[in-house]
Amino acid sequence: MERELVAAARLGDEVAFARLIQAEAPRTYRAVLAVVRSSEDAQEVMQDASIRAWRQIRGLRDPDSWAAWFRRIAVRQAIDRAARRGRVRLREVGLEAAEGRPGHDPSSGWAERASVMAALRGLAAEDRAILGLRFGADLAVPDVAAALGIPLGTAKSRLHRALGRLAVAMGDDDVRR
Amino acid sequence: MSGAEPILTANEERAAAALRLALRHESEAWPLKLDAGAWLSGAPQRRRIGRRLWTGIAAALAVALVGVIAYTTLPLVSPGSGVGTTASAGPSIPGTAGHFDNGDFSFDYPSAWQTLSGQYDETIVNEVDAVLGTGSWRSGCLETMYPDGHGNASCTGDSFDVSGGRVVVKVWRQVGGPVDLCGAAASANATLGPNAVLETRSGSGATWEIREPGGQFGWGYNVFVEAHTDDAAGLAAARALVASFRWAPSRTNGGCYQPDTPSPS
Numbered sequence: 236m237e238r239e240l241v242a243a244a245r246l247g248d249e250v251a252f253a254r255l256i257q258a259e260a261p262r263t264y265r266a267v268l269a270v271v272r273s274s275e276d277a278q279e280v281m282q283d284a285s286i287r288a289w290r291q292i293r294g295l296r297d298p299d300s301w302a303a304w305f306r307r308i309a310v311r312q313a314i315d316r317a318a319r320r321g322r323v324r325l326r327e328v329g330l331e332a333a334e335g336r337p338g339h340d341p342s343s344g345w346a347e348r349a350s351v352m353a354a355l356r357g358l359a360a361e362d363r364a365i366l367g368l369r370f371g372a373d374l375a376v377p378d379v380a381a382a383l384g385i386p387l388g389t390a391k392s393r394l395h396r397a398l399g400r401l402a403v404a405m406g407d408d409d410v411r412r
Numbered sequence: 413m414s415g416a417e418p419i420l421t422a423n424e425e426r427a428a429a430a431l432r433l434a435l436r437h438e439s440e441a442w443p444l445k446l447d448a449g450a451w452l453s454g455a456p457q458r459r460r461i462g463r464r465l466w467t468g469i470a471a472a473l474a475v476a477l478v479g480v481i482a483y484t485t486l487p488l489v490s491p492g493s494g495v496g497t498t499a500s501a502g503p504s505i506p507g508t509a510g511h512f513d514n515g516d517f518s519f520d521y522p523s524a525w526q527t528l529s530g531q532y533d534e535t536i537v538n539e540v541d542a543v544l545g546t547g548s549w550r551s552g553c554l555e556t557m558y559p560d561g562h563g564n565a566s567c568t569g570d571s572f573d574v575s576g577g578r579v580v581v582k583v584w585r586q587v588g589g590p591v592d593l594c595g596a597a598a599s600a601n602a603t604l605g606p607n608a609v610l611e612t613r614s615g616s617g618a619t620w621e622i623r624e625p626g627g628q629f630g631w632g633y634n635v636f637v638e639a640h641t642d643d644a645a646g647l648a649a650a651r652a653l654v655a656s657f658r659w660a661p662s663r664t665n666g667g668c669y670q671p672d673t674p675s676p677s
Binding site for chain 1: 421423424426427428430431432433434435436437438439441442444445446447448515516660663664
């Protein structure tokens, strides 16, 4: 089914393209969220990535690579966005942004989730990207490698290092708290 | 878990589980809402560009002429096509220097140069970051606007007028599209300032490809500095611009880009 949708989208079928986006966007959104750490930025990145994908989909000759191709566009834009944002922080997820947030219930593990997102802040955008693809988008490591356009071995080593750094950052946060 | 999965320590397992939960919760708390109107317009139509995109392009290309444009272009750089090897200890910007910085990279240029264009999407594969110089330039991208607010983009080649010793420098990147960007990597054939570059001469002009950190010549996201001039001083100023080029510390290449590589599963 996806192959037919990609083929139609390549010919300019906007409805087919929308169905492709609807199927893939939610999981990619979680990966993007890990990179930019702001729901507003993540929404904008996904919007921009969708438009860019629409413009470029004629160049996608292999329909089977659609998902990896779209993820790569989105994650790349997320990394670019994060780099441009620099130290500018909008509504990042964190303990200080608790009030008024949906699901802000200290008894439901909210603090731990906020701690994780705060720990992400100390990681490089590329680390957040690989963690977001693996644990946000729930992709297998070969699919993570395909989305990033890197060899499988490189993906494994980067993922391991990034996860180690996240674990350390979370441990540090535990100590501070 | 497949055999490709790294073996995790208890702390890493805990971090992974917490991250998975946090991202899932966050995405549910702030669900993704895409504006499908940016590309959806009802009936399918080949090569249509959404209203939002069109608006952005139209604004960026306000200087583009609608009509027939006689154009001349420099050939695009192909790896290994450079002529000869040149080296420079680092040419300097003549006179007062202006400074360009878009967050991804920065460079200096003569302050006497005009900004002929800022950033715009040129084709499905190229993003232009800046066009600067003393000559005149017109984009080769022709836009056609439909009454429903959508448009077609058709890019052929830019037109330049650099007569009388003038110069135009176009700085652009290849960011996607149906191009294999994992070909055999060429070696640098020139050094300008601290930058090892791939230089291609074309008449009295030149193009320099500058690798993104961690990348190779021929890969996506490299920067191309394209100088159009018939004047040695103009070319020297363009060389000085390349010599002053610096990537932002955060920039790194994630690997070559193969749009048709199937996703392994």
